[in-house]
Amino acid sequence: MNPREPLKRVLYIDLSKKSFWIDEREDLFERWLGGVGVAVQLFKEEASKNVDPLSPENPVIFSVGPLTSLYPLASKTIAIFKSPLTGNLGESHAGGRSAIALRLAGYGATVIKGASQLPVYLVIKEEEVEFRDASALWGVSNAITVGRILRETAPGQGVRTIMRIGKAGEKLVSYAAVMTETYRHFGRLGLGAVLGSKKVKGIIIYGKHTIPVEDKKKYREVYDRLYKLSVESDAMKRYHDIGTAMNILPLNYIGALPTRNLNSSRFEGAEEISGENIAEKKLARRIACAHCPVACIHIASIREPYPDEPYFYKTTFISYDHELIYSLGSMLGVKKIDNVLRLIDIVEAFGLDAISAGVSLAWATEAYKRGIVTINETLVELDWGNVENYIEAIKYIVEQPNHFYTTLAKGTREASKHYGGQEFALNFGGNEMPGYHTGYGAIIGYSIGSRHSHLDCAGYRVDQTIKEPPSPEEYVEMLIKEEEWRQVLTSLVICLFARTIYTVENVVDALKPLGYDCTEDELKKLGEEIYLEKQKLKIELGFNPRELKIPSRVFETSTPHGLLRRDYVEKALQHYAELIEYKINTSD
Amino acid sequence: MECFEKNMSTLVHEVKRLAVLDSERCVGCQLCMFACSRRFGEGGLAKSAILVRSVGGIEKGLTVIVCRACENPPCARVCPTDALGQRKHGGVIFDSSKCIGCGNCVRACDIGAVFWDDETNKPIICVHCGYCSRFCHYKVIGVEKIK
Ligand code: SF4
Ligand code: SF4
Ligand code: SF4
Ligand code: SF4
Numbered sequence: 220m221n222p223r224e225p226l227k228r229v230l231y232i233d234l235s236k237k238s239f240w241i242d243e244r245e246d247l248f249e250r251w252l253g254g255v256g257v258a259v260q261l262f263k264e265e266a267s268k269n270v271d272p273l274s275p276e277n278p279v280i281f282s283v284g285p286l287t288s289l290y291p292l293a294s295k296t297i298a299i300f301k302s303p304l305t306g307n308l309g310e311s312h313a314g315g316r317s318a319i320a321l322r323l324a325g326y327g328a329t330v331i332k333g334a335s336q337l338p339v340y341l342v343i344k345e346e347e348v349e350f351r352d353a354s355a356l357w358g359v360s361n362a363i364t365v366g367r368i369l370r371e372t373a374p375g376q377g378v379r380t381i382m383r384i385g386k387a388g389e390k391l392v393s394y395a396a397v398m399t400e401t402y403r404h405f406g407r408l409g410l411g412a413v414l415g416s417k418k419v420k421g422i423i424i425y426g427k428h429t430i431p432v433e434d435k436k437k438y439r440e441v442y443d444r445l446y447k448l449s450v451e452s453d454a455m456k457r458y459h460d461i462g463t464a465m466n467i468l469p470l471n472y473i474g475a476l477p478t479r480n481l482n483s484s485r486f487e488g489a490e491e492i493s494g495e496n497i498a499e500k501k502l503a504r505r506i507a508c509a510h511c512p513v514a515c516i517h518i519a520s521i522r523e524p525y526p527d528e529p530y531f532y533k534t535t536f537i538s539y540d541h542e543l544i545y546s547l548g549s550m551l552g553v554k555k556i557d558n559v560l561r562l563i564d565i566v567e568a569f570g571l572d573a574i575s576a577g578v579s580l581a582w583a584t585e586a587y588k589r590g591i592v593t594i595n596e597t598l599v600e601l602d603w604g605n606v607e608n609y610i611e612a613i614k615y616i617v618e619q620p621n622h623f624y625t626t627l628a629k630g631t632r633e634a635s636k637h638y639g640g641q642e643f644a645l646n647f648g649g650n651e652m653p654g655y656h657t658g659y660g661a662i663i664g665y666s667i668g669s670r671h672s673h674l675d676c677a678g679y680r681v682d683q684t685i686k687e688p689p690s691p692e693e694y695v696e697m698l699i700k701e702e703e704w705r706q707v708l709t710s711l712v713i714c715l716f717a718r719t720i721y722t723v724e725n726v727v728d729a730l731k732p733l734g735y736d737c738t739e740d741e742l743k744k745l746g747e748e749i750y751l752e753k754q755k756l757k758i759e760l761g762f763n764p765r766e767l768k769i770p771s772r773v774f775e776t777s778t779p780h781g782l783l784r785r786d787y788v789e790k791a792l793q794h795y796a797e798l799i800e801y802k803i804n805t806s807d
Numbered sequence: 808m809e810c811f812e813k814n815m816s817t818l819v820h821e822v823k824r825l826a827v828l829d830s831e832r833c834v835g836c837q838l839c840m841f842a843c844s845r846r847f848g849e850g851g852l853a854k855s856a857i858l859v860r861s862v863g864g865i866e867k868g869l870t871v872i873v874c875r876a877c878e879n880p881p882c883a884r885v886c887p888t889d890a891l892g893q894r895k896h897g898g899v900i901f902d903s904s905k906c907i908g909c910g911n912c913v914r915a916c917d918i919g920a921v922f923w924d925d926e927t928n929k930p931i932i933c934v935h936c937g938y939c940s941r942f943c944h945y946k947v948i949g950v951e952k953i954k
Contacts, residue, residue, distance in 0.1 A: 289850040291838065319837075323851050367864060377837075377860030378852060401865055427852040429926060435848025442845065446838075450944050506865055507836035512944045514834035518866060536866035 220249055221734040223431040226285060226327035229261070232341065232348055234417050235275060235333030239348040244327075253284025253327055254712035255310065256749045258299035259756060261330055262308075268759050272303035272409070273391060273416040275334035282328035283318045284712040289430060290442060290729055291449050292717035294318055294508040297709060302408040304393040304575065304630050305649035307760045308753065309408040310670050314508030314714060315400035317424070320380035324426025333417070340383075340421035342373060345428065353420035360386050361568040365421065366401050375425035382422040385570020387617050388415035392628040394575035394651070398567070402516050402538040403508065406572045407672060408650060438732035445729065448720050450512050458515035458716055459505065463541040464494025466654075467549075473683070473779040475657040478549045479603050480581035481645055481772050484656045488554030492544050497556055503536060511714065521560050537564045545654030546577025551584070552603025565610055569617050575630060578651035580612055582631045586640045596623035596638075642771040647671040648762070656773070657682035658780035659691075662788055664698050666767045667795045669753045674715055676702040688780060691791035699750070699798065706749035707742050751806055754799050764796035822896045824876040824935045825857075826951040833869040833947040835859055839939035846938055853926050856933040857948075858919075871947060874898055874920040874933035882912040882921055882932070891932070896953040901932055 220227065227245045232238075244257075251257045258280040265278035279300045286293035296317040302309030321329065325345050335350070338357035342349040359365050362385030369381050380399055387395035388411030395411030396404045405411075414420075432438045449455060457465060470476040471489035478486040490496065494517075501519035508516070518538045525531045537560045547553065547562040566573050584601040586592045594600060598615060599608040619625040626634045631651055635644035645652040647662075650671035655661045660678025668675025676698040688694060704723075705715065713721045721729070723739045730737060758764070774785050837852075837859050844854040857873040876897035883891040883899045890905035891912060908928045913921045922931040937950035 288841070288852075319852075370864065377858045427855075427925075429844070429853040430850035432849055438848060438850075439845060446942060503866075504868070505834055506869075507834040509835075509837045510841055512836050512838055512942075514836060514945075 220245060221431055221433055224285075224734075225325040225428060225430070226253060226283075226322070228326050230326045230329040230343065230348070232329060232331045233333045234331065234335045234339070234350075234419065237335070237350045241326075248285075248327055251749065252707070252710040252745065253287070254282050254297045254710035255299070255706055255753075256710035256745070257328055258282040258297050259749065259752050261328060262299045263756060265330060265332060266301060268761075270301055272301040272306065272309075272413060275332070275417065277301045277413055277416075279331045279410065279413055279417075280328060281317075281321060281331075282712075283322045284327075284710050285733055285735065286711040286713065286729060287322040288319045288510060289432070289438075289733065290510075291446050292511050292513065292714050292720065293712060294511045294714050295709070295712045296321060297712055298397075298405045298410050300410055300413050301760065303391070303412045304409040305671065307648070307762050308669065308757050309410065309413070311405040311407050311410050312709065312712075312715075313397070313399050313403045313405040314511070315403035316378075316380040316509040317382060317399045317403070318712065319509040320378065320424040320426055322426075322430070323378070323428045324424050325428050331417070331419070335418040338418045338420050340369065340423065341419065343422065343424040344374075345426050356420050357389060357418075358386070362386070362398055362570040363401060363568060366398070369421055369423060373423045373425070375427075378427045379423055379425040382424075383420060383570075384411040384414050385568065387569045387571045388412055389420075390617050390619065390628070391415050392571060392617060393630050393633075394572040394579075396570050396572045398570060402506070402518065404572070407574065408670065409572070411570050432732055433734040434732040441728050441732060445720060445725065446512070448725075449717065452720055454716055454719055455513050458513050461494040461498055462505075462515050462517040462539075464497060464517065464539060464544055466541040467493045467544055468495065470655065470657070473657075474777060475655060475683075475779050476549050477545060477645075477652065477654055477656045479552045480550065480578075480585045480643060481652075481656060481776050482585075484776050484778060486549040486552075488552075489549065491554055492548045492556055492559050494541070494544075497539060497544075501556060501560070508714070513716065515716065519560055521557055535564055537567070539563055542654050543573045543577075546574045546651075550577050550581045550654075551609060553606055553609075554604060558606040562606060562609060562613070565613055569613065571613070571616070574653060575651040576613065576616065578645050579616070579627055579631050579634065580609055582634065582640065582644050583612065583627060585643055586635075586638060589640070591639050592623060596621065598624075645770055645772060647769070648767065653679070655679035655682075656776065656778050658778045659688045659694060659783060659787060659791070660698065662769065662773055662783060663691075663694060663791045663795075666769065666788075666792060667695065667698065667764075668702060669750075669757065675705070682778075682780065688787075691787050692794045695791045695794045695798070699795070703746040703750040704743065705746070706753070707746040710745075710749060751802055755803055758803075764792075764799050767792050822953045823937060823950045824897060824953055825873060825933060825937055825940060826875075826949060827871045827873065828947060828949050830869060830871050830947060832945045833859060833871060834945055835861065835865060835869045836944075838942040838944070839871075839948060842939040842942040843933075846936070853924055854931060856920075856922055856931045857939055858922065872919055873948070874916075874935070875918065876935060876953070881915045881917070885911040885915040887911065894935075898935055899932055900934075901930065903927070903929055906930070
């Protein structure tokens with residue numbers, strides 16, 4: 220590691236004492252690279268295994284890696300914490316300007332612990348942390364407004380990040396998100412609630428350091444090559460043109476688009492809410508995370524008239540992605556673009572994770588229709604496509620006026636435990652299902668992935684490329700291998716959309732001019748080690764690989780590979796459990 | 808590095824300037840900013856002479872701030888030490904050995920295109936080499952010949 224490299228600096232912030240200090244941790248960054256690799260170790264140092272996710276003792280770690288701010292598409296920050304949604308390891312990634320700002324403020328990671336008595340927002344600069352009073356911002360119902368206010372008072376226009384939580388985070392909804400730069404999120408697994416429990420309304424990070432490079436000439440050469448690969452790549456076209464919303468139509472066509480709480484895998488409104496149609500009718504602009512030429516962020520605009528004055532309109536800008544159109548569109552039977560966008564807008568304003576919010580409402584709708592819960596619980600009639608009532612219900616999830624909504628604010632696993640309907644509560648390990656019902660790879664991937672997310676190992680992609688599934692054992696091994704390699708990418712830290720550009724050869728090349736001399740095999744081995752560290756940590760935190768539960772609904776609704784067989788999935792999960800136990804037993 | 812600098816100065820002698828062609832097309836990727844710092848072979852943004860920022864929230868659009876090569880540059884006029892000389896056909900040439908770091912030039916540029924290098928305590932002003940424009944995939948910025 221280059222001795223002048225600031226990556227090794229870890230900023231510790233104690234909210235209870237309003238103090239901070241900086242430690243040099245070459246030991247961690249040399250052994251574990253950065254990003255996920257380092258954050259997991261920092262988490263292990265700070266957290267006890269029974270820590271309550273919403274207590275001051277739950278640490279929040281943000282980290283970046285050696286490639287951050289040096290190469291295109293190295294644009295993500297990793298957050299590690301204990302998740303209030305799953306009660307286990309929480310990991311969430313976000314872009315915007317967050318990664319660049321943290322890195323150029325001169326840090327590789329920050330550890331935030333303790334809790335403030337009064338609401339605060341943090342301003343993190345190159346050598347200093349300010350704890351500013353956020354009492355006036357606490358309770359502001361729209362997170363976008365909060366961003367607007369912070370923009371005015373904070374330094375460093377153009378070279379900073381503004382992270383903040385919404386009301387959902389303040390109210391400790393288990394799937395509250397953290398927003399950054401208005402349109403990017405640490406969405407999944409409830410980081411917003413953890414910050415809310417610490418009374419942290421926002422975090423501003425500002426910096427524009429130089430990052431030294433050992434071999435300048437080589438650095439520019441590798442940069443130029445990776446840049447060229449990026450702008451000429453397939454990913455570039457796919458993600459820039461229509462964005463992730465390009466998935467809606469093909470998934471619907473092959474029968475893999477979860478619809479109405481997965482009662483169907485085809486949606487009759489898919490054409491209308493497709494990425495193509497939104498782009499044609501509503502797309503206002505496309506933007507990028509800092510240092511990413513792809514610009515996959517798609518922003519639509521909708522114009523609504525004010526009822527009290529003619530020719531007076533409110534224009535709202537809303538960013539959309541595949542997952543949001545799925546969870547707040549097809550999953551809730553919402554067929555009109557404007558209505559899907561309105562739901563996205565309100566979820567954004569409250570600062571909720573869109574997937575968990577949509578899937579929770581989908582479960583609630585089915586439970587209501589089956590009479591498991593009544594209007595006494597739901598307070599409004601829940602019905603597929605009834606957007607006005609869904610908007611009310613989203614407000615109730617945040618406000619939690621009764622036991623039902625307090626429970627629903629903890630996710631579908633908790634809600635179905637109390638009220639029944641577990642067989643159609645679509646969560647894996649407590650995390651709500653992503654928008655792909657593509658086959659075995661997806662279901663096994665959600666189950667065994669460390670975050671229970673489709674991004675852990677991309678089984679949903681494999682499903683779409685293979686004709687026949689391999690044996691359950693082979694499938695599990697394939698997915699674990701992919702997840703292991705992704706530990707390297709998320710330690711560097713690369714946006715996963717760039718995974719085809721950052722092949723193992725290219726990663727070795729990119730690291731060399733920075734003074735890292737590592738071989739392809741060493742990198743792969745590191746991926747395996749980080750993966751194992753995470754699996755061990757999960758088990759310590761109470762996860763049991765032998766007790767994975769799959770909601771039976773996934774076996775009742777067909778996929779492009781037909782109806783899935785439970786015995787196949789069970790065999791796969793058993794093989795996974797055996798492999799993990801074996802890996803752990805032989806590792807030390 | 809040397810060959811690159813030679814390259815840069817030949818470009819400069821052809822009297823071209825960097826121009827903002829259409830900021831409406833800007834996606835805010837900031838690759839131009841990183842490129843400008845990379846001229847010196849380093850990462851980060853400390854040496855950037857160009858800044859892309861939102862105009863009050865990304866939804867309202869982006870603005871690209873960079874020297875526009877004034878014919879009679881106000882930044883040079885206020886420099887007490889002649890560290891900023893007038894560049895032929897617009898803009899300035901900076902001689903860092905003469906600069907005393909007073910910051911007059913920063914205040915003199917109406918569009919805020921004189922940036923500050925906190926690491927050297929001296930200004931950073933675009934030399935119109937055009938390197939950044941090679942990394943702007945959306946053709947927001949480009950090199951223009953000055954007539
Ligand atoms: S820095 Fe500003 S004042 Fe100086 S030449 Fe450029 S635009 Fe004009
Ligand atoms: S900071 Fe340097 S270049 Fe700018 S006006 Fe002062 S002496 Fe001249
Ligand atoms: S033209 Fe050259 S000096 Fe000016 S902003 Fe671009 S890279 Fe920097
Ligand atoms: S490289 Fe081009 S699109 Fe990207 S921020 Fe700079 S001017 Fe805008």
